Amino acid sequence: MPARMEDVARLAGVSTATVSRVLNNPELVSDEACRRVNEAIRQLDYRVNLAARSLRTNQTHTVAVVLPTIADPVINQMVEAIEDVAITAGYTLLLCSTRGDAAREHAYIELLTQQTVADGVLYISPRADPDTVLTLAQGAMPLVLCNYLVENPAVPCLLMDHVSSAYQATAHLLGLGYRRIALLNLAAPHYYPARMRLDGYLRAHAEAGITPDPTLRVEIDRPTYANNDWRGAIETLLARPDRPGAIVAFNDEVALEVYAVCRERGLRIPDDLSVTGCDDILSSRHVDPPLTTVRVPARVQGERAMRLLLKRLTRPHQPIPPRMLLPVDLIVRGSTGPPAG
Amino acid sequence: MPARMEDVARLAGVSTATVSRVLNNPELVSDEACRRVNEAIRQLDYRVNLAARSLRTNQTHTVAVVLPTIADPVINQMVEAIEDVAITAGYTLLLCSTRGDAAREHAYIELLTQQTVADGVLYISPRADPDTVLTLAQGAMPLVLCNYLVENPAVPCLLMDHVSSAYQATAHLLGLGYRRIALLNLAAPHYYPARMRLDGYLRAHAEAGITPDPTLRVEIDRPTYANNDWRGAIETLLARPDRPGAIVAFNDEVALEVYAVCRERGLRIPDDLSVTGCDDILSSRHVDPPLTTVRVPARVQGERAMRLLLKRLTRPHQPIPPRMLLPVDLIVRGSTGPPAG
DNA sequence: CTGTTAGCGCCTTCAG
DNA sequence: CTGAAGGCGCTAACAG
Numbered sequence: 001m002p003a004r005m006e007d008v009a010r011l012a013g014v015s016t017a018t019v020s021r022v023l024n025n026p027e028l029v030s031d032e033a034c035r036r037v038n039e040a041i042r043q044l045d046y047r048v049n050l051a052a053r054s055l056r057t058n059q060t061h062t063v064a065v066v067l068p069t070i071a072d073p074v075i076n077q078m079v080e081a082i083e084d085v086a087i088t089a090g091y092t093l094l095l096c097s098t099r100g101d102a103a104r105e106h107a108y109i110e111l112l113t114q115q116t117v118a119d120g121v122l123y124i125s126p127r128a129d130p131d132t133v134l135t136l137a138q139g140a141m142p143l144v145l146c147n148y149l150v151e152n153p154a155v156p157c158l159l160m161d162h163v164s165s166a167y168q169a170t171a172h173l174l175g176l177g178y179r180r181i182a183l184l185n186l187a188a189p190h191y192y193p194a195r196m197r198l199d200g201y202l203r204a205h206a207e208a209g210i211t212p213d214p215t216l217r218v219e220i221d222r223p224t225y226a227n228n229d230w231r232g233a234i235e236t237l238l239a240r241p242d243r244p245g246a247i248v249a250f251n252d253e254v255a256l257e258v259y260a261v262c263r264e265r266g267l268r269i270p271d272d273l274s275v276t277g278c279d280d281i282l283s284s285r286h287v288d289p290p291l292t293t294v295r296v297p298a299r300v301q302g303e304r305a306m307r308l309l310l311k312r313l314t315r316p317h318q319p320i321p322p323r324m325l326l327p328v329d330l331i332v333r334g335s336t337g338p339p340a341g
Numbered sequence: 342m343p344a345r346m347e348d349v350a351r352l353a354g355v356s357t358a359t360v361s362r363v364l365n366n367p368e369l370v371s372d373e374a375c376r377r378v379n380e381a382i383r384q385l386d387y388r389v390n391l392a393a394r395s396l397r398t399n400q401t402h403t404v405a406v407v408l409p410t411i412a413d414p415v416i417n418q419m420v421e422a423i424e425d426v427a428i429t430a431g432y433t434l435l436l437c438s439t440r441g442d443a444a445r446e447h448a449y450i451e452l453l454t455q456q457t458v459a460d461g462v463l464y465i466s467p468r469a470d471p472d473t474v475l476t477l478a479q480g481a482m483p484l485v486l487c488n489y490l491v492e493n494p495a496v497p498c499l500l501m502d503h504v505s506s507a508y509q510a511t512a513h514l515l516g517l518g519y520r521r522i523a524l525l526n527l528a529a530p531h532y533y534p535a536r537m538r539l540d541g542y543l544r545a546h547a548e549a550g551i552t553p554d555p556t557l558r559v560e561i562d563r564p565t566y567a568n569n570d571w572r573g574a575i576e577t578l579l580a581r582p583d584r585p586g587a588i589v590a591f592n593d594e595v596a597l598e599v600y601a602v603c604r605e606r607g608l609r610i611p612d613d614l615s616v617t618g619c620d621d622i623l624s625s626r627h628v629d630p631p632l633t634t635v636r637v638p639a640r641v642q643g644e645r646a647m648r649l650l651l652k653r654l655t656r657p658h659q660p661i662p663p664r665m666l667l668p669v670d671l672i673v674r675g676s677t678g679p680p681a682g
Numbered sequence: 683c684t685g686t687t688a689g690c691g692c693c694t695t696c697a698g
Numbered sequence: 699c700t701g702a703a704g705g706c707g708c709t710a711a712c713a714g
Binding site (some may be wrong): 397 | 686689691
């Protein structure tokens with residue numbers, strides 16, 4: 001049986017109220033009492049019972065992080081940054097990965113709307129219907145969205161500028177002289193980055209006065225984040241007689257899949273096909289040729305998001321900051337070059 | 342103000358005890374009462390207060406996962422598997438990533454030994470001193486170790502067979518005819534996989550009757566899991582006049598770093614240098630040449646570990662199962678081949 | 683099958 | 699600056 005506050009109080013010769021004060025507001029207690037209490041705490045190896053404290057205070061000092069998967073380089077970077085900030089503020093992270101499964105996401109939301117599970121929620125690129133997310137938003141719990149958007153100005157959100165990421169990649173390829181540029185994208189309608197990337201792709205074309213061939217726009221449905229169905233789509237695309245000269249891939253992993261298909265078909269990069277990725281994962285620098293990609297501020301977004309959530313936790317009634325777009329940078333490497341001939 | 346159990350009880354015309362029973366032991370309640378209570382719960386949108394429940398039951402239905410980083414493909418696979426099992430058992434995961442920082446790891450242990458934070462702990466490949474971990478083991482909280490070992494038979498643990506992973510890679514290279522094989526390893530003395538890999542490397546040499554050149558054993562200290570200091574070591578190694586003909590890299594990411602250095606120095610793989618990795622990350626299939634590596638059962642280990650922890654949670658006094666070694670498989674691809682000439 | 687009752691361990695007024 | 703006292707919301711005997 002672990003020591004309770006009462007045991008500490010008795011040993012220190014004070015009341016439990018004083019012990020509680022030493023723990024939470026030591027400035028209200030005389031130095032002498034403080035010393036005795038701390039000594040008793042040490043002797044008894046006393047630890048507060050956090051359940052009891054939560055019951056009283058209605059706080060858990062826990063933040064739930066809802067995300068589609070942690071097996072994604074951008075997301076796990078974000079989560080580490082979130083955790084770094086959380087720790088310094090005395091918060092702990094509850095991991096809720098939905099794996100793209102709507103039922104699971106729903107179950108997690110159900111859990112989180114329970115009382116005293118978490119003080120706030122960080123929602124990262126989910127795939128569920130926005131209505132589901134709005135359930136949370138309507139609840140009392142502070143909520144911050146990352147790379148996701150619901151049409152509700154009361155919900156703060158941070159977005160990586162994926163319009164720009166696709167725009168920069170596409171414009172770079174158009175600038176090199178390509179006219180037939182394929183876009184490998186996710187079909188998920190609620191997956192906001194996918195919509196933004198389509199936007200950027202189209203905008204770059206529009207600015208160049210070019211109408212992109214709509215059949216070069218390939219959309220893959222990968223709801224569970226697990227199966228790499230890109231392969232088939234890539235093969236089909238590259239087998240076409242009018243195959244594109246360049247590909248804007250959804251991210252670096254998809255771009256590497258393009259590398260693999262090219263190797264099989266004897267296509268050389270960038271001579272026969274230029275390719276861009278997105279995210280700047282570790283391997284993108286290591287492959288041959290090094291991948292032209294877009295660096296995204298994963299850690300920065302995680303930090304900002306957590307800081308914002310902390311602010312809402314401590315000052316719930318402060319105004320919601322406007323949506324924030326985080327800039328991204330194209331990194332030109334060897335996988336893109338002028339069209340052959 | 343959210344509804345409490347008393348509100349439900351009043352609306353359903355029963356006592357709070359009955360409401361509690363409907364929630365926890367519905368079989369003890371008449372169908373009629375059950376129906377009325379559930380109806381009231383729905384009407385009031387009642388949710389149990391988990392802090393109150395925890396205070397009473399001393400259970401949190403939460404499991405802490407302590408790990409060095411989630412930005413590692415093997416670990417995040419394990420964590421996802423852990424979460425899958427946890428969810429089906431009604432448990433939630435508390436994320437505790439130490440980032441190789443002893444102080445942070447200590448702080449997390451301190452938190453976890455607090456009462457009613459978590460019901461159990463899963464410890465994955467930490468880097469801290471085993472004594473720190475023993476603190477937890479001595480505590481009342483069930484603990485399961487993954488890829489880590491403390492000399493205490495009371496602590497169950499699952500290990501990937503990294504003796505075998507290094508053994509298989511080394512034996513493969515010896516079989517191809519190499520005699521000067523370098524080992525890129527982590528220097529961390531408490532990082533169990535590193536010790537096992539050295540073991541396997543030495544054992545393969547011993548069985549082949551060969552005494553490995555000790556200067557080909559490079560050990561890197563990368564305590565925070567952040568800085569890739571491998572580069573310098575690899576460059577030094579490959580600049581030697583008596584450079585090795587083959588390298589057993591610590592994992593795939595390190596192997597890809599070897600690829601990069603080779604490209605810079607104009608060395609061809611496998612003609613001028615054979616390389617093996619470990620973990621079989623996604624990119625290892627995509628690089629050119631595809632990487633010879635070792636597939637490790639990340640998901641299986643995660644599942645087993647969580648199941649074991651659940652068992653200890655429900656039956657604390659059952660005997661501890663013996664240490665379990667999970668088998669790993671060498672996958673030969675294009676990065677290894679017979680020595681040139 | 684159901685209700686009454688007594689805390690779980692802590693925080694927080696309110697008096698002193 | 700300190701103590702006494704009440705209650706946060708729930709569960710688990712126990713008695714009916």
